[in-house]
Amino acid sequence: MRSLVRRRIELVARVGGLLALGALVFITPAWRGRVTRSADDAGLAPALIAASRQPTEQLQLNLAAPPDPVQRSWLAALRGAGTRVTWRIADATLVPPTALIAERLPGPPAASRALIQVITTPGAKVVIADDYATLDSTVASATGVVTWVGPAPAAGSVTMRTANSRAAAYADTVPDSRAILVLARAGWEGKFVVAALEESGWLVESEFLVAPAGSTPPLQGPPTASPPLTGRSVFVRTRGAGVPIDTSRFSAVVALDATSARRSASIIAFVRSGGGLVLGPDAMIPAFRSIAPAVPATRRPAAIGDPDPHPDSARSRLSLRTLRVSQGAVPLEVAGTSVAVAAGREQLGRVVAAGYEESWRWRLLGSDESASGHREWWSSLVAAAAARRPAQPPRPNLVYDPLPFAAAIQALGPPSAPAGDAPLIPWRHILFLTAMLLLLAEWTSRRMRGAR
Amino acid sequence: MIASREALPAEFVFATAQYESGDWDSAPLVPANIIDTIARYTSIPVAPTGVIVSLGSADALRYPFLFMTGHLPVRLTGAEREVLTRFLGRGGMLFVDDHNHDIDGMFHRTATEELERVAGKLTRLSTRHSLYTTPFPWPDGPPNTSHELNGWGDNLIHPYLMASLDGDRIRILYSNKDYSSEWNFHPDNKRFYSVDNTRFAVNIIVHALTR
Numbered sequence: 001m002r003s004l005v006r007r008r009i010e011l012v013a014r015v016g017g018l019l020a021l022g023a024l025v026f027i028t029p030a031w032r033g034r035v036t037r038s039a040d041d042a043g044l045a046p047a048l049i050a051a052s053r054q055p056t057e058q059l060q061l062n063l064a065a066p067p068d069p070v071q072r073s074w075l076a077a078l079r080g081a082g083t084r085v086t087w088r089i090a091d092a093t094l095v096p097p098t099a100l101i102a103e104r105l106p107g108p109p110a111a112s113r114a115l116i117q118v119i120t121t122p123g124a125k126v127v128i129a130d131d132y133a134t135l136d137s138t139v140a141s142a143t144g145v146v147t148w149v150g151p152a153p154a155a156g157s158v159t160m161r162t163a164n165s166r167a168a169a170y171a172d173t174v175p176d177s178r179a180i181l182v183l184a185r186a187g188w189e190g191k192f193v194v195a196a197l198e199e200s201g202w203l204v205e206s207e208f209l210v211a212p213a214g215s216t217p218p219l220q221g222p223p224t225a226s227p228p229l230t231g232r233s234v235f236v237r238t239r240g241a242g243v244p245i246d247t248s249r250f251s252a253v254v255a256l257d258a259t260s261a262r263r264s265a266s267i268i269a270f271v272r273s274g275g276g277l278v279l280g281p282d283a284m285i286p287a288f289r290s291i292a293p294a295v296p297a298t299r300r301p302a303a304i305g306d307p308d309p310h311p312d313s314a315r316s317r318l319s320l321r322t323l324r325v326s327q328g329a330v331p332l333e334v335a336g337t338s339v340a341v342a343a344g345r346e347q348l349g350r351v352v353a354a355g356y357e358e359s360w361r362w363r364l365l366g367s368d369e370s371a372s373g374h375r376e377w378w379s380s381l382v383a384a385a386a387a388r389r390p391a392q393p394p395r396p397n398l399v400y401d402p403l404p405f406a407a408a409i410q411a412l413g414p415p416s417a418p419a420g421d422a423p424l425i426p427w428r429h430i431l432f433l434t435a436m437l438l439l440l441a442e443w444t445s446r447r448m449r450g451a452r
Numbered sequence: 453m454i455a456s457r458e459a460l461p462a463e464f465v466f467a468t469a470q471y472e473s474g475d476w477d478s479a480p481l482v483p484a485n486i487i488d489t490i491a492r493y494t495s496i497p498v499a500p501t502g503v504i505v506s507l508g509s510a511d512a513l514r515y516p517f518l519f520m521t522g523h524l525p526v527r528l529t530g531a532e533r534e535v536l537t538r539f540l541g542r543g544g545m546l547f548v549d550d551h552n553h554d555i556d557g558m559f560h561r562t563a564t565e566e567l568e569r570v571a572g573k574l575t576r577l578s579t580r581h582s583l584y585t586t587p588f589p590w591p592d593g594p595p596n597t598s599h600e601l602n603g604w605g606d607n608l609i610h611p612y613l614m615a616s617l618d619g620d621r622i623r624i625l626y627s628n629k630d631y632s633s634e635w636n637f638h639p640d641n642k643r644f645y646s647v648d649n650t651r652f653a654v655n656i657i658v659h660a661l662t663r
Contacts, residue, residue: 186661208662
C-alpha cells in the first residue's frame with residue numbers, strides 16, 4: 001500500500017516537474033523566437049534597428065538623457081507593436097524636468113525681437129543658443145525661471161541645455177508685412193509719430209488732411225497751371241494709405257485727431273475683425289465712443305520746456321488729457337494719480353487710448369535720449385494694439401522638443417526606478433527551481449526504492 | 453515777435469532763424485505772406501504772426517520748421533552749429549533761401565559750407581520729389597522768380613533746389629531762387645497778382661508738417 005502511494009507521489013512529482021519545465025519553456029521569450037534587449041545612450045540607435053528587425057519582448061534602456069524626438073517616436077511605435085519598453089535615467093539629478101518657450105514679441109517687422117523662457121530647477125546653469133551662436137549663458141533664478149529678450153533668433157530655432165537636458169523650440173520670426181496707418185491732420189504730432197514709427201522699423205502709411213472740402217475760398221484770378229485747393233478735401237497720402245482698411249493690409253491704425261471720423265465705420269469694423277487701434281486724445285470722439293477704452297477727463301497743462309535730463313520724465317511733463325477708464329478696460333500707464341494710457345478689447349481687436357498731447361515736444365525739447373524715448377514709447381503703444389499675424393509653422397526639418405522629459409513620459413510612460421528592472425515575481429526562477437526539485441525528488445525516491 | 457519761452461502754441465508757427473553773422477532779417481515780410489498763404493489754401497491751424505528765434509538757443513527746438521535767409525556771409529557759431537545739429541537730428545526742417553539768388557555770391561558759398569559741415573553734402577532735389585506734387589503740382593520743379601527771369605544776380609535761372617535728405621524726408625531745403633525777394637510783400641497785395649506766386653510755400657510747409 002505504501003509502495004503504491006509512493007509511486008503515485010513520484011508520478012505527481014514527475015508530471016509536476018515536466019509541467020514546470022514546459023511552463024518555463026513557454027514563458028521564456030528566446031525559446032519562442034523573441035528576445036530581450038538592453039541599451040544605453042550609445043547603443044540605443046542599434047537597439048532600435050535590431051528591435052525593429054526582430055520581434056523583441058522587452059527593451060530596457062539605461063540612459064543619461066531622455067531620448068530625442070525621433071528616438072522617442074520610434075520607441076513609442078515599438079511599444080505600440082508589443083515590445084515592452086522600460087527606461088530609466090542613470091543619474092536623475094543631471095536631467096531636471098525642463099520647459100522651453102520661444103515666441104516673437106509684437107513689434108516692428110524690421111526689428112524683430114523674441115522672448116525666450118526656460119523653466120528648470122532653481123540654480124541650474126542654462127545655455128540658450130540659436131542655429132549660429134550662443135545667445136546667453138546664465139543661472140536659473142530661485143523660482144527656476146530664465147527669461148531672455150533680444151533680437152529674434154536666426155531662422156527661429158532656439159535650443160536650451162542644462163546639465164544633460166536639451167530642449168528645442170521655435171520662435172516665428174517671419175516679419176509681418178502689414179503696415180500701420182496713421183490718420184491725422186497735417187501737423188507736428190502726425191509728422192513725428194510717423195517718423196518715430198518708421199525709425200522703429202514699422203511699415204507706415206499715412207494720410208494727412210491738408211484742407212477739408214470747401215474749407216478755403218477760391219483764389220481770385222484767371223485759371224492757372226496750379227488749380228486752387230477748393231471743392232474737395234485735400235490729403236497728403238502715402239501710396240498705400242487710401243486703400244480700404246482691413247486686417248490683410250494693416251495691423252493697426254493710429255488715429256490722432258478727429259479727421260479719422262470720416263473713416264470711423266471702417267476702422268471700427270477693422271478693430272472688431274482683429275485689427276489694432278491707437279487713439280490720441282483728440283481722436284477720442286463720439287464716433288469711437290463704442291470701442292474706446294477710456295474717455296478724456298480733465299486736462300493737465302504741459303510743464304515741458306527746457307531740456308529734461310530724463311527722457312521718461314520729459315513725457316510726464318507733456319500736456320495730458322487724463323483718462324477715465326471704461327468698464328472692461330485696463331490702465332497701461334499712470335501719471336501721478338491719473339491714467340495716461342488705457343487699453344481694452346473690442347471683439348477680436350484691441351484699442352489703446354493715450355492721453356498725452358503734442359508728444360512731439362518730448363522728442364524735440366527733451367534730453368538727447370528723448371528722440372529714442374519718443375520712438376520706443378510710440379512703438380510700444382502700437383505693438384500693444386497691433387494685430388498678431390497667425391504664427392507660421394516651424395520648418396519641416398526643425399527638431400521641435402520644448403518639453404523633452406514630459407514628452408518622454410507621455411510617449412513611454414514614467415521612467416523605471418533604478419531597482420525596478422527585475423519583475424516583481426521571478427517566475428522563470430521559480431519554475432526552474434520547482435521543476436528541478438520535483439524531478440530530483442522523484443528520481444531520488446525511485447533510486448532509494450531500487451527502481452530505475 | 454521774439455519767441456517766448458513760456459509759449460507752447462499748438463498751431464503751426466512760422467519761425468525765422470536769427471543767426472549771429474549776416475543779415476538774417478533781410479526779408480521781413482516773408483513770414484506774414486507765407487502765414488497768409490497757409491491760411492488761405494489749407495485748414496492747417498497757423499499762428500497769425502511768426503516768431504524770431506535765435507539759432508544758437510535751445511528755443512529753436514520749439515519750432516520744427518525754421519526759415520533762414522540773408523545776403524551776407526554766414527558763419528555759424530559753435531552754439532548755432534550745436535543747436536542746428538540737434539534740430540536736424542530730432543526731425544526739424546530748415547528752409548534756407550539765398551536772398552542774392554547767386555551761386556557765386558557770398559551767402560551761397562558760406563551758407564552751403566556751414567550747412568554741409570552740419571548736415572553733410574547738399575544734393576540736387578529731384579523734380580519727382582513729393583515737394584513738387586502735393587498739394588500743388590509743380591511738374592517742372594521749383595517755380596521761377598521774377599528776379600531770376602529778369603536776369604538779376606548771376607543771370608541764371610536755377611532749375612533745382614538743393615537738399616539734405618533722410619530718405620524722402622527733407623532736413624534742409626536750400627534755394628538760390630530768391631523767394632525771399634519774390635515773397636517779400638504785404639499779403640494784401642496778392643490781389644494785384646493774376647497768379648499767387650507764394651503757393652509753392654504751401655508745398656514746403658505741408659512737406660514739413662507731413663514728412
